[in-house]
Amino acid sequence: MNAIETQGLSKHFGKRAAVDGLSMSIPAGSIAGFVGPNGAGKTTTLRLLLGLVRPDAGGATVLGSPLTEPGRYLPRVGALVEAPAFYPSLSGRTNLQVLARLGGHPRSRVAEVLEMVDLADRARDRVGTYSLGMKQRLGVAMALLPDPELLFLDEPANGLDPLGIIGIRELLRRLRETGKTILLSSHLLGELEQVADWLVMLHEGKALFCGPAGDLLAQRVELVVDAEDAARRELVVRIAEGAGYAVTGDERAVRIACPASFAETLDRQASEAGVTDLAIRVKEGSLEQLFLALVKGDRP
Template sequence: MTDGFAVEVLHLTKHYGRRTVVDGLRMRIPTGAVAGFVGPNGAGKTTTLRMLLGLVRPSAGEGSVLGAPLTRPQRYLPRVGALIENPALYPGLSGEHNLAVLAALGGHDRSRIPEVLAEAGLTGRGGDAFRTYSLGMKQRLAIAAALLADPDLLVLDEPTNGLDPAGIQQMRELVRTLARRPGDGRVRTVLISSHLLSEVEQICDWIVVMEHGRSVYHGPIDGLMAAGGRSVLLRPQHPDHLGAMAELTTGRNLSVRRDGDRLRVDLPPSVPGERGDQRYLDAESAMDAVLAELNRDAFAAGITLVEITPVRVSLEERYQSLVGGSAVDHAPGTSPVAGVSRELEGTR
């Protein structure tokens, strides 16, 4: 395993009887990243998180968390905070008392309670009973509990699950701040399992996509988007030049179709690479070169282009291309990954 990665696994596998839930998983997450962990229900996301947290023993493979091997979770778990599924806290106790109980059980410094309440956005509400909290506040208190150890790695499993749009926005803003420790400037790695692709796209800079227990992509989100190719809209000054411009475009073996008074040209996909990877930079330069050539061709043919507009592919489109077009149910204002019918008991 290499330096610079908070999480790195190779050939990680988990069998339940004859069923393989995680199948030779390979992924790595850089230190300081806010990483999204996405995939259909049944892809093996939660099982993977449980293996990282020492709750489930891998059947095969190797890995490291914060530089320590998966086989020795006691060496890294004191530096990990986690919220897996629903928070289990005492309804009759206040937020502060719940945190005090957890601090005592975990051997954490109780003096951190006001700090983590503030970090979770619950300043002034710590004295209220947990049962009086809204769902969003309960999730925040659970995150505060995960922060008691001042972890280097924070794992959040579906932190926006069940929240209304206002609660989702508040959680999004909170997660953005969690990678920056207050005061000392140290970074924290955050790993978020989510079915809301729109949230992952806005919050995360790194992404791991799972399907059938395997990683189909892990790397920066911008690398994932570039790897899917992109389109560009071309609009000649005179609409009667559309046909001639289309011929110039197809002459360069590019796919083109008419889109109103514009031409939509599909550019070749770039080569996926991690941030700073020369392959990624070369692919971006290659696509810019194609656009420059089209512009020169148009000028030479007496065609004036008054619009050259790149069309950005969405994360949902890239996700669909990676997982084979699984159906996606659309909730208002969101792009959730569908609950796929193949989900089986115990395979999440």
Template sequence: MSVVMTAGLSRRFGDVTALEGLTLELPEAGVIGLVGPNGSGKSTLIRMLLGLVAPTSGEAYVLGEPITAPGRYLDDVGALVENPAFVPGLSARANLLSLARLRGLPSSRIDEVLQAVGLTGRDKEPVKRFSLGMKQRLGIAAALLPDPKLLILDEPTNGLDPSGIVEIRRLLAELAGSGRTVIVSSHLLAEIEAVCDFLVVIRFGHLVYSGPVADLLARTRRRVEIAPEHDRDVSALRSLLSEEGWEVEPTGDGRLSVVAGERQGSDINRAAARGGIVLRSMTAVRGSLEEIFLEMTGSSDQELTTARAVAAQRSA
């Protein structure tokens, strides 16, 4: 069974189209990344899945139930949307106990979720002493209280330092390993590439890609970074390879980056040898998720702004 399925899902806020005709199917288990530029519609989609925003048109199902009847599935869904809100003067345990009582959940879950997010031993401290990363983990603990089948996290690493990001990344992998499905929205591509199995890319409310991360990475261009034996040969090597049809760019550190395509590193070596140049090093470099993401969504704020304006004119 698909954990989430949408068909022609759209949402408009006045003249602004947040989502347009979104059709996708998300698999059970693992970590699913939801990415896109700011304002792409990620948060709107999450709010619709949680029953917080009604669609303008189309339909969607969560755990097999329609989003028009969220009461049928929300007991099996945990969510962290934006920054978690807790009573600063109360301890982590007291905050979780209050939330458990409000939802009619057993207090026995508190120890389990504290253990899951790594806050055992810090649970009696007031939340106001917690770092941002600890507050995020406590927010995830609160979302885990109902022991959900599906966990939805909206930008869980927003504002965190590198160590906090690594902590949350490790936690997401552990949660997915326990058999849950975790949907996480983010604009940090390194985070998504490190932890997600499945990826959804949205741009200006339109679906750009939906599928395994590995399949998307397979689209990246194969590159080889090379360096001649003598630094004085860098310019000549670049000209030689360019004349033979290679796409070559300097890396800024005395090396050249060559798009290999279907050709092999041995072809590059032979081409250099024909020009009387000996290579000192040759390293195959795998393209990153960030590269193909930028190709799909735009590489700068100005490019995104221009594209958004064009898209708005077409839909007007």
């Protein structure tokens, strides 16, 4: 079962498409990473799913109900989208109590969520004295108040130091054990790789990839071809670029961001061109390279 499905979801601001015919699915119970560079449309997609902005084309189903009836699913959704607003002169606990009263959530829930985000021992301190990481965790606590089935977290690790990032990661793993579906956005691929079991890679408002994280990571391969003479180098570059892959390298080797299976094609095409002894090595490339390769493949 899918917690979220979108079909051709689109949102323009003036002439610019922020979300452009986005079709994706997020399985229930997964930690889904929503990744893409600045301006890819991550926040706009989350705002569309939360009913904060209206699509100008396409649609979506969230927890089994259509986007056009947000009242049917929003009570089961929690969200932290962009920097949350707090009362800085009140304690973390009082901030949550105010929200619990407004939202009609049981008062006992406040202590539970403080415990979950590991803020119980600082709950009596004024929020104005919290570090960035503590504020971020308080924001997650707010999103958890309604005990949502589905949780949207927009860049929860933004601006955090490595310890803060580890703190958020551990929190996500704890939440996964409660069976919630979490859609987590980040512009840092490496950060999502650690926790996500599903990935949606977004570029210019479209999904370049949507599937199990393992499938994407398996493609994260780089072929290194020894090519000390210029003619060989040129041949390899021509074959790789002809197939739409990103090529880097220096005068000793050509590096191609592509699936490992491309090694066979490369070897065959080189043989056809008269080079039968290409030395091709398979190395694990970075996710950034993979992203660039996918972007390149997406363009004519």
